[in-house]
Amino acid sequence: MKAGLRLAAPPAILGLAALLLWQGAVRLFRVPDYILPGPVAIAATLWRDGGTLFASLLVTLAVALAALAAAIIGGAGLAILFAQSKWLERALFPYAVVLQVTPVIAIAPLILIYVRSTEAALLICASIVAFFPVLASTTLGLNSADHNMLDLMALYRARRWQVLWYLRLPAALPHFLAGARIAGGLALIGAVVAEFAAGTAAGGSGLAWRILESSYRLDLPRMYAALFLLSLAGVVIFAMLSLVSWLLLHRWHDSAARREP
Amino acid sequence: MNAPDAAALVRLEGAGKRFDNGTVALAGLDLALRRGEFLSILGPSGCGKTTVLRLIAGLAQPSAGRVAWAEPAGRDGRDALGFVFQEPTLLPWRTARGNVALPLILAGVARTEARARAETALAAVGLEGAGHLFARQLSGGMRMRVSIARALVTRPALLLMDEPFAALDEITRERLNADLLRLWREQALTVAFVTHSVYESVFLSMRVVVMARAPGRVAEEITIAAPYPRTESFRAGADYAAACRQVSAALRRAMGEEA
The missing domain is CATH 3.40.50.300 (P-loop containing nucleotide triphosphate hydrolases)
Incomplete structure (x- = not known):
């Protein structure tokens, strides 16, 4: 409890001070809202427009979470396939890299043309962004099983699936979870970027569209309010994935285990 | 003998x-x-x-x-040999008992029997009661004992x-x-x-x-x-x-x- 307070106090104090300074400066220099709204104005907008903005947040969050799920299943699945066939890994991995290094914002318009359902198009864009870290880290994890342990498996004549199930998959778990945490943030970024690219075609429902819409109207308090909700969503996704990671690893992995006194 | x-x-x-x-x-x-x-x-x-x-x-x-x-x-x-490596080579995500039982599980022995035989093997190396601990909770000597118990659990010649x-x-x-x-x-x-x-x-x-x-x-x-x-x-x-x-x-x- 006390340790938690010690941990939370410095960022809380700093954040509060920054907000006060911000509000004070906006007041003092009479900065109009359409240039820089103060935190009070933003909070008021959040309160007033909360219903609409929150509904939009749910739309964007649904795309991001679905993309994360697709990235996790696709990335981990492909990594397991790679672990079964070096040939397949060598053949496919470069293309996964190509997919990763091509900016999604540049592919998005094409996907929006080819895929009729906008929702599906958004999902595809966000999945493409989120997929690579899961694939890369899980592949690394599956290949990082200790040589002595592989010898042990060979000694007891473990079958291929047994080596995968009892050795490679658990050994890959910490790597996979690290990849999933990165993918969580990227899925949200991908969802927002794709929504921007879709513009009005997205049906004016997601949070990114709310930001665009507000910018057309020079409604800066609303832009900031939407931005605040987006960061909050990102933090929540990260925290959730960190919790899952802790639950799965804390009993045995050094990264998550408390050090013995 | x-x-x-x-x-x-x-x-x-x-x-x-x-x-x-x-x-x-x-x-x-x-x-x-x-x-x-x-x-x-x-x-x-x-x-x-x-x-x-x-x-x-x-x-x-x-x-x-x-x-x-x-x-x-x-x-x-060859079917009945045990190998103890230079390192204890324990799977960190399995308990001591889980590690010792692994050779049996790989061979298709039922889980309850594998656990019981693992406990017996752990007792033989002086580690009764430590079966629930993970590798990181054991000292170097205890890890090596677990490793020996694992090598012996299949009753090798x-x-x-x-x-x-x-x-x-x-x-x-x-x-x-x-x-x-x-x-x-x-x-x-x-x-x-x-x-x-x-x-x-x-x-x-x-x-x-x-x-x-x-x-x-x-x-x-x-x-x-x-x-x-x-x-x-x-x-x-x-x-x-x-x-x-x-x-x-x-x-x-x-x-x-x-x-």
């Missing part, structure tokens, strides 16, 4: 091992493991001691010669050990040596024990094979005649000191040969 009978359990006949990079680890090595004996393999690093064990275990194939088992891989053959105690402190090492001798007698094992410690090899074994390197081969063979059970008092006696000197001299000769 542990009287070595003349029939060898397994025999390396003119065994050679050349690695893909061209290194010759072993050349023309003849070595017979007699049933029930405690054999130590001693030599400078890089003399192929580990390779000898790996050939016997089937983890590596000889590039020349052959590994001949007394009977075609049956109950006493042959136990291969590759410098298992090299990383442990002296006291822990002496305790494990004593416990190992007890297990060897209780379970009527045949043990091949690789070490670079003269004292350890003398204390433990009936026979010490000294290897020379470049290429790896048997240089000398010394019989340690002292009777079992050997206790701490054996370490204090004149027989022990004499045997240590004899093995030491052989090791020096083996190492001098390279120059």
Whole structure:
């Protein structure tokens, strides 16, 4: 409890001070809202427009979470396939890299043309962004099983699936979870970027569209309010994935285990 | 019970091992493991001691010669051997019991039976009640005990050990040596024990094979005649000191040969 307070106090104090300074400066220099709204104005907008903005947040969050799920299943699945066939890994991995290094914002318009359902198009864009870290880290994890342990498996004549199930998959778990945490943030970024690219075609429902819409109207308090909700969503996704990671690893992995006194 | 009978359990006949990079680890090595004996393999690093064990275990194939088992891989053959690596090599995500049960589970033994046999094996190495602990919660000596329990859980006829105690402190090492001798007698094992410690090899074994390197081969063979059970008092006696000197001299000769 006390340790938690010690941990939370410095960022809380700093954040509060920054907000006060911000509000004070906006007041003092009479900065109009359409240039820089103060935190009070933003909070008021959040309160007033909360219903609409929150509904939009749910739309964007649904795309991001679905993309994360697709990235996790696709990335981990492909990594397991790679672990079964070096040939397949060598053949496919470069293309996964190509997919990763091509900016999604540049592919998005094409996907929006080819895929009729906008929702599906958004999902595809966000999945493409989120997929690579899961694939890369899980592949690394599956290949990082200790040589002595592989010898042990060979000694007891473990079958291929047994080596995968009892050795490679658990050994890959910490790597996979690290990849999933990165993918969580990227899925949200991908969802927002794709929504921007879709513009009005997205049906004016997601949070990114709310930001665009507000910018057309020079409604800066609303832009900031939407931005605040987006960061909050990102933090929540990260925290959730960190919790899952802790639950799965804390009993045995050094990264998550408390050090013995 | 542990009287070595003349029939060898397994025999390396003119065994050679050349690695893909061209290194010759072993050349023309003849070595017979007699049933029930405690054999130590001693030599400078890089003399192929580990390779000898790996050939016997089937983890590596000889590039020349052959590994001949007394009977075609049956109950006493390759199917029933335990291997203790230099590192404890425990799976960190499994408990001590889970690690010990693993060879049985891989062989398709039912989970409840595997757990029960794992508990028995843990008790045999002095770790009753520690089955629920993970590797990171155990000391170095305890990890090695778990590793030995895992090697013994399949009731092997042959136990291969590759410098298992090299990383442990002296006291822990002496305790494990004593416990190992007890297990060897209780379970009527045949043990091949690789070490670079003269004292350890003398204390433990009936026979010490000294290897020379470049290429790896048997240089000398010394019989340690002292009777079992050997206790701490054996370490204090004149027989022990004499045997240590004899093995030491052989090791020096083996190492001098390279120059």
